[in-house]
Amino acid sequence: xxxxxxxxxxxxxxxxxxxxxxxxxxxxxxxxxxxxxxxxxxxxxxxxxxxxxxxxxxxxxxxxxxxxxxxxxxxxxxxxxxxxxxxxxxxxxxxxxxxxxxxxxxxxxxxxxxxxxxxxxxxxxxxxxxxxxxxxxxxxxxxxxxxxxxxxxxxxxxxxxxxxxxxxxxxxxxxx
Amino acid sequence: xxxxxxxxxxxxxxxxxxxxxxxxxxxxxxxxxxxxxxxxxxxxxxxxxxxxxxxxxxxxxxxxxxxxxxxxxxxxxxxxxxxxxxxxxxxxxxxxxxxxxxxxxxxxxxxxxxxxxxxxxxxxxxxxxxxxxxxxxxxxxxxxxxxxxxxxxxxxxxxxxxxxxxxxxxxxxxxxxxxxxxxxxxxxxxxxxxxxxxxxxxxxxxxxxxxxxxxxxxxxxxxxxxxxxxxxxxxxxxxxxxxxxxxxxxxxxxxxxxxxxxxx
Numbered sequence: 247x248x249x250x251x252x253x254x255x256x257x258x259x260x261x262x263x264x265x266x267x268x269x270x271x272x273x274x275x276x277x278x279x280x281x282x283x284x285x286x287x288x289x290x291x292x293x294x295x296x297x298x299x300x301x302x303x304x305x306x307x308x309x310x311x312x313x314x315x316x317x318x319x320x321x322x323x324x325x326x327x328x329x330x331x332x333x334x335x336x337x338x339x340x341x342x343x344x345x346x347x348x349x350x351x352x353x354x355x356x357x358x359x360x361x362x363x364x365x366x367x368x369x370x371x372x373x374x375x376x377x378x379x380x381x382x383x384x385x386x387x388x389x390x391x392x393x394x395x396x397x398x399x400x401x402x403x404x405x406x407x408x409x410x411x412x413x414x415x416x417x418x419x420x421x422x
Numbered sequence: 423x424x425x426x427x428x429x430x431x432x433x434x435x436x437x438x439x440x441x442x443x444x445x446x447x448x449x450x451x452x453x454x455x456x457x458x459x460x461x462x463x464x465x466x467x468x469x470x471x472x473x474x475x476x477x478x479x480x481x482x483x484x485x486x487x488x489x490x491x492x493x494x495x496x497x498x499x500x501x502x503x504x505x506x507x508x509x510x511x512x513x514x515x516x517x518x519x520x521x522x523x524x525x526x527x528x529x530x531x532x533x534x535x536x537x538x539x540x541x542x543x544x545x546x547x548x549x550x551x552x553x554x555x556x557x558x559x560x561x562x563x564x565x566x567x568x569x570x571x572x573x574x575x576x577x578x579x580x581x582x583x584x585x586x587x588x589x590x591x592x593x594x595x596x597x598x599x600x601x602x603x604x605x606x607x608x609x610x611x612x613x614x615x616x617x618x619x620x621x622x623x624x625x626x627x628x629x630x631x632x633x634x635x636x637x638x639x640x641x642x643x644x645x646x647x648x649x650x651x652x653x654x655x656x657x658x659x660x661x662x663x664x665x666x667x668x669x670x671x672x673x674x675x676x677x678x679x680x681x682x683x684x685x686x
Contacts, residue, residue, distance in 0.1 A: 261490070261493070265486050265490070268484075268486050268489070269486065271472075272484040272486070273476055273479045273483060273484065274472045274473075274475040274476050274479065275475070276479050276480055276484055277475040277476050277477065277478035277479030277480075278475040278478070280478045280479065280480055281475075281478045286480035286481065286482070287480075289480050290480055290482065290484060293484050294484065294488065294489050294492070297489055298489060298492055298493070301493055301494075302494065309447065309448060309451040310444040310445075310447050310448045310451070311444070311447065312437060312438075312440050312442065312447045312450075312451075313437070313438060313464070313468060315438075315468055315471075315472065316437070316438055316439070316440040316468075317440070319440065320440050346478065347474075347478075363477075365476075365477050366474075366477040366478075369473060369474055369477065370474075381471075381474070384436075384439040384441060385438075385439050385471050385474075385475075386475070388440075390441065391436070391441060406431070406432040406433070406435075406436060407432050409432060409435050409436070409439075410430070410431075410432030410435050413435045413467055413470055413471075416470045416474065417466055417467070417469075417470045420469065420470050420473055
């Protein structure tokens with residue numbers, strides 16, 4: 247498919263292919279970063295750094311690293327977590343717990359304003375808090391299955407199946 | 423493989439989350455290539471996660487242009503730079519190799535010269551040693567002849583004692599009457615002064631008649647100090663005197679160094 251070809255051209259350091267991939271994923275990646283740093287300007291800044299890194303590491307990507315998006319998401323997550331843990335954020339009360347989406351939903355009247363809460367609500371409609379939590383842990387925080395299982399106090403095997411059903415619910419909502 | 427069961431297992435959700443090992447990632451990738459249902463499922467999962475992430479995105483859209491300016495060098499420049507670097511590197515390597523080769527050759531040349539001169543020295547040493555061996559052989563041959571002569575049963579040995587002028591002196595005469603030859607062993611005589619020689623005399627006692635048998639030539643340079651002289655006389659005694667170079671007609675008895683009678 248087209249994505250495959252784009253990624254291949256990107257690996258050959260084709261700037262135009264890179265630009266297309268950027269257009270496809272940059273917004274989502276900056277969103278994923280924002281769930282961790284919770285600072286829009288900083289999220290923007292980190293997002294640019296992440297894509298710069300992605301460009302520099304282009305030849306390191308291959309299909310054994312998973313989806314292109316998954317690879318970039320992993321780099322973004324690490325960059326964001328590093329930033330939060332760095333000295334500049336030492337005094338920040340924000341931590342890495344998986345409560346971004348849950349938190350927003352809990353305070354519907356949150357004055358953050360920029361967050362597309364309507365859209366979020368539509369997406370997570372009917373999802374339990376535990377479901378949103380597990381998705382946030384596995385996709386946005388980089389928890390391993392084992393870590394997620396410990397955090398949620400459920401067997402490791404359950405993580406896989408619960409995640410599957412939660413994502414399925416999310417997908418259904420997406421098609422609404 | 424049951425594709426539906428595989429999809430239902432939840433592994434594809436973990437795949438998109440990046441929770442699988444590189445090996446598992448490759449397996450999923452291969453299966454997705456073979457089964458369009460799996461590929462489609464993966465895209466749907468990814469789309470859902472992308473959408474969820476988008477809800478948290480900052481309001482201001484990220485600009486590619488600002489990133490583009492930060493990309494390390496543009497395509498064309500980059501290629502040229504790499505090529506240039508490569509060339510330089512190869513050139514340096516080439517020069518380094520040439521230098522090494524030159525040094526190596528120079529070293530080998532030096533080694534060669536040194537070895538050649540060592541061989542020359544060894545050859546010279548060899549020739550010297552061969553000559554020494556030859557000389558030793560000759561000397562050994564001489565000694566053997568001498569020893570054989572002295573041991574001959576026809577030999578009469580006559581000890582010559584030191585006289586007034588030089589009481590410490592002594593000599594021996596080995597007389598082969600049959601061959602009419604006398605060997606004088608003059609090791610016990612001092613070196614004669616310059617311009618003087620020892621002269622050997624055959625003596626008859628009654629009346630005292632000296633007959634010259636000859637002089638001891640090259641006394642100083644002779645190593646074994648054994649001299650062969652002819653003696654056709656019926657000698658009764660032998661005497662050695664110091665005479666002027668060339669010898670004398672009659673002995674100077676004042677300078678008699680050694681004297682010994684033949685025992686009958």
